[in-house]
Amino acid sequence: MKRPRKMKTILGASLCLLLVVTSGPNPAFAHKAKHTPEQLKAFEQVFMEQVKVGDLLFHGDEATQKRLGVTLSNTGMACAMCHPFASDTHPYTFPKFQEQVNKFAPLRDMINWCIEKAAEGEKIETDSDAMKALETYIYWSTRGSKLDPGRH
Amino acid sequence: MDRVLRQPGEHPDRTMEITRRMFIHKSLLAGAAAGAATAGWFPWLNTLDLAFGAEAFKFVWISDSHLYPKTLNTRFIDKVTRAVKDVQAMSPPADFLIYGGDLAQLGDPVELDLGAEILKEVTIKKVFIPGEHDWYLDMGVKWEKLFGKSSWTFDHKGVRFIGLDTVSRGPDYWTAKKMTPKERMGHMATLDGSVAGAWAGVGRDQLAWLSTTLSTWPKNKPVVIFSHNPLYEYYPPWNFWVRDWREVHEVLAPFTNVTNIHGHTHQVLYNEIGKVRSIGMLATSWTWPYAPEGVPALTKCVVRVDPGDPFDGVGWSKLTVSAAEKIENDYVMWRKDILGETPWDSGCADNANQILSPRLADREWPYYGAYK
Numbered sequence: 001m002k003r004p005r006k007m008k009t010i011l012g013a014s015l016c017l018l019l020v021v022t023s024g025p026n027p028a029f030a031h032k033a034k035h036t037p038e039q040l041k042a043f044e045q046v047f048m049e050q051v052k053v054g055d056l057l058f059h060g061d062e063a064t065q066k067r068l069g070v071t072l073s074n075t076g077m078a079c080a081m082c083h084p085f086a087s088d089t090h091p092y093t094f095p096k097f098q099e100q101v102n103k104f105a106p107l108r109d110m111i112n113w114c115i116e117k118a119a120e121g122e123k124i125e126t127d128s129d130a131m132k133a134l135e136t137y138i139y140w141s142t143r144g145s146k147l148d149p150g151r152h
Numbered sequence: 153m154d155r156v157l158r159q160p161g162e163h164p165d166r167t168m169e170i171t172r173r174m175f176i177h178k179s180l181l182a183g184a185a186a187g188a189a190t191a192g193w194f195p196w197l198n199t200l201d202l203a204f205g206a207e208a209f210k211f212v213w214i215s216d217s218h219l220y221p222k223t224l225n226t227r228f229i230d231k232v233t234r235a236v237k238d239v240q241a242m243s244p245p246a247d248f249l250i251y252g253g254d255l256a257q258l259g260d261p262v263e264l265d266l267g268a269e270i271l272k273e274v275t276i277k278k279v280f281i282p283g284e285h286d287w288y289l290d291m292g293v294k295w296e297k298l299f300g301k302s303s304w305t306f307d308h309k310g311v312r313f314i315g316l317d318t319v320s321r322g323p324d325y326w327t328a329k330k331m332t333p334k335e336r337m338g339h340m341a342t343l344d345g346s347v348a349g350a351w352a353g354v355g356r357d358q359l360a361w362l363s364t365t366l367s368t369w370p371k372n373k374p375v376v377i378f379s380h381n382p383l384y385e386y387y388p389p390w391n392f393w394v395r396d397w398r399e400v401h402e403v404l405a406p407f408t409n410v411t412n413i414h415g416h417t418h419q420v421l422y423n424e425i426g427k428v429r430s431i432g433m434l435a436t437s438w439t440w441p442y443a444p445e446g447v448p449a450l451t452k453c454v455v456r457v458d459p460g461d462p463f464d465g466v467g468w469s470k471l472t473v474s475a476a477e478k479i480e481n482d483y484v485m486w487r488k489d490i491l492g493e494t495p496w497d498s499g500c501a502d503n504a505n506q507i508l509s510p511r512l513a514d515r516e517w518p519y520y521g522a523y524k
Contacts (some may be wrong), residue, residue, distance in 0.1 A: 048512070055513035059342065075225035076257065081438065082459070084344035084390050085508035088441035092505070100460050118459050120225075137512075144507035152496065 047136065054137025057130060058086065070130040079134075084116065086141035093151045107135060122124035154407065207309045212239050213469040214271075215252030215364055215380070215415035216435030218285060221262045227462055228257075228269070231436040235468040236273045238484060246310065246470070249274050251299075252415035252433060253283025253319065253380035259337050261294045268298050283380045284319040284351065285418065288340040292320055299335050305365050311473055312369050316379040317358065318394050322351030342391050343440070346514045350388065350395040352381040359396065363403050374409045374477045382430050383415045384423055387443035389510055392417055404428050411479045413471070419499075420483065423448035431481050439465035442499045444508045453500030463487060 035043075056064040060078025065071060072079070083089050094107040100117070101109050108126050111134055115121040126132050217232040239249060243463060251271060256263035264286065271278060276439035280299035292302065325348050326336040339347040354362070369375065378385070383400050386392045394400070404410050405426065412430040418440040421432025439457045447453070457465030467485040474480065 052513050052516060055511055059345075059511070059513065061513075074218050075227065077225070080342065080344060083441070085444075085510065087444060087508050088456075088499075088502060090502065090506070107336060114459065140512075141509045142507065143509065145507045148505060 047140075050133050050136040051140045053129075054133035054135070054140075057134055058083075058137050065130075068128070068130045068133075070124050070128070071113050071122045072124075072130075073121040075120045077119045079114065079119065086138045089138050089142065090145075090151075091135070091138045091142055092145045092147045093149060096150045098151060107138070111135070111138075178210040198289070208473060208475040209309050210242075210246040210470060210472050211248050211250065212242070212246045213250050213252055213378075213413060213415075213433050213471065214239070214436060215433055215468075216254045216283065216437055217267060218254055218257040218435070218437040219263045219267050219270075220257050221260060221396055221518060222266060228437045229266070231463065231466060232267070232270055232335070234486070235436050235484075236270055238468065239274055239276075242470075245276050248279060249275040250315070250378050250413075251278065251280045252378060252413070253281050254415065254435075254437075255283070256286050258334075258341060259289030259294070261290075264294050264298055272508055279306075279313075279315060279378075281315045281378055281380055282317060284321050284322070284340050285337075287319050288322070289337040291304075303361065308472070310477065311376055312366070313372040314362065314365060314375065314377045315474065316354060316377055316383075316400075317361070318352050318354060318379045318381040318383075320346065321353045321355040321358070323349055325349055325351075343392075344511060345391070346389075346510065350393070351391065352393060353395045354400055355396070359399050359403060362400070366407065369407070371406050372408050374479065375404070375407050375509065376473075376479065377404075377412045379412060379414045382418045382421070382423070383412045383428070384425055384430060384433060384448075385446075386417065386421075386423070386448065387446040390443060392443070401425060401428060409477060413469075413481075418466075420451070420454040421448065422450045422452075424450055433469050434465070434467045434483055436466055436468060442503060444503050444506045447500055447503065451500070453498040455497045456499050456502070458487075461487065 053064060053068075057068070057070075057072060058079040060073065060076075060080070068110075077080060080086075091107050094110070097103070098105040098110055098113075100113050103109075108131055111131065112123045112126070116123050155284070213230065214235045218228055219232065220228065222229065227461075239246065255267035280300075282295050282302050283414075286292070296302065302320055303315055305312065305314045307313070321345060322340065325339070330471075332338075339345055340351065342348075366375065381394050382392060383394055383397050385394075385397060408427055410428045412428055413433060414430060415433050415435065416436035417432045418438065419432055419442060420434070421430075423430045423432075424519060439454075442451075442453055463486040465485065465487065467483060470482045470484055471483070472480045
């Protein structure tokens with residue numbers, strides 16, 4: 001049976017597109033590929049490095065604050081003084097209405113509230129390395145807790 | 153442990169039961185101790201002053217002020233100053249004040265001097281025990297110069313009071329690593345740190361002293377032991393516990409009326425082991441959350457503190473020794489709504505969904521492993 005010319009064109013274009021999307025690296029589809037053990041190790045290493053940075057920040061390490069250009073407290077206080085092991089931070093309950101900031105807020109807003117009000121430090125950029133590290137430590141230290149967003 | 157320490161058929165003295173004052177004031181809400189009857193929940197209504205003809209009196213406790221130098225931080229100064237004013241305003245005055253340790257934050261002589269200056273305003277008799285924050289910069293040199301011996305005993309109106317030093321006998325985690333005094337103090341000052349190891353302890357010498365001190369004291373007469381750390385094993389990962397607490401309880405075992413009053417935990421806390429009851433005092437500085445596990449069964453948790461209110465969840469304590477030799481505690485918490493009636497208000501309710509992990513940085517810290 002003879003195919004119409006238009007049909008052939010569509011078929012050809014589709015095949016080309018399929019070749020493009022299935023051959024070679026494409027970030028949009030990277031997650032489809034099976035991770036190698038090396039990749040998984042690298043991912044974990046990146047994560048745990050952030051946990052360590054966050055742990056040091058959380059415990060008031062001056063060198064880490066200086067390196068990241070943040071001042072989490074001007075009074076000598078540190079997050080861990082009220083939150084040993086990140087207890088009572090309840091990251092698994094965010095986002096939620098947070099009374100202190102009087103709005104529906106993600107965890108990072110509460111972190112900044114604590115830095116400014118409780119520790120009398122200087123608010124940090126929400127997408128800064130320091131914020132990411134603090135969040136990473138808090139989530140890591142409370143992992144295993146049940147996800148319970150919105151709970152007050 | 154309660155079963156081990158309590159002999160068959162042996163029960164706490166009636167003075168160990170929850171008192172009416174505690175019940176009404178909700179300063180402590182206790183459940184029944186292991187093996188205790190339901191009646192343990194209720195106050196003993198016998199308020200007649202029959203026993204021993206002793207004289208009722210009050211004493212007060214202030215602790216855990218964690219003062220920084222004035223130039224850095226005055227927020228904790230305000231609160232201990234308020235506690236001091238409260239104590240001075242008592243009429244009739246209390247018989248004495250016990251300061252229960254952690255006057256300073258980092259053992260800085262400036263901090264200790266500042267604390268001594270503030271406490272000078274209290275004109276009644278004062279006695280002191282040290283906290284770890286007072287000690288590990290210069291190993292207690294400045295503290296002892298200001299406040300004298302770190303353990304002591306005296307008798308007052310039929311009660312033997314003992315001040316125990318639970319902080320000065322920490323294992324040496326600093327010499328081998330050539331830590332500076334500031335580094336040593338820094339590790340000691342971290343509640344959730346692991347570098348200092350199981351530092352809190354009474355020590356063999358002090359245990360022997362305690363035993364001798366009590367050897368002539370009648371077994372049924374009240375003994376009140378002040379210690380900075382609680383004399384039981386409350387959540388070891390946070391350095392709350394005293395490593396030789398079992399030996400302390402063995403020394404105390406023959407006595408029927410023993411109360412341990414401690415600081416360090418910065419929270420409403422109550423526990424019974426055998427015949428000994430322990431009451432945790434408030435800090436004037438800030439509150440600790442409850443540990444994720446191992447909160448004593450007899451604790452009614454304080455409501456979660458408002459972190460925006462520096463005077464919430466903190467304060468001092470007024471203690472009464474009645475003529476019947478009952479010892480009652482009245483938390484003077486500056487914000488009065490201290491107990492949550494609903495589970496979601498309670499600090500302990502957080503524990504049901506709070507799984508925590510020990511620090512990572514400590515494990516990779518250059519000094520990790522200094523103490524085994």
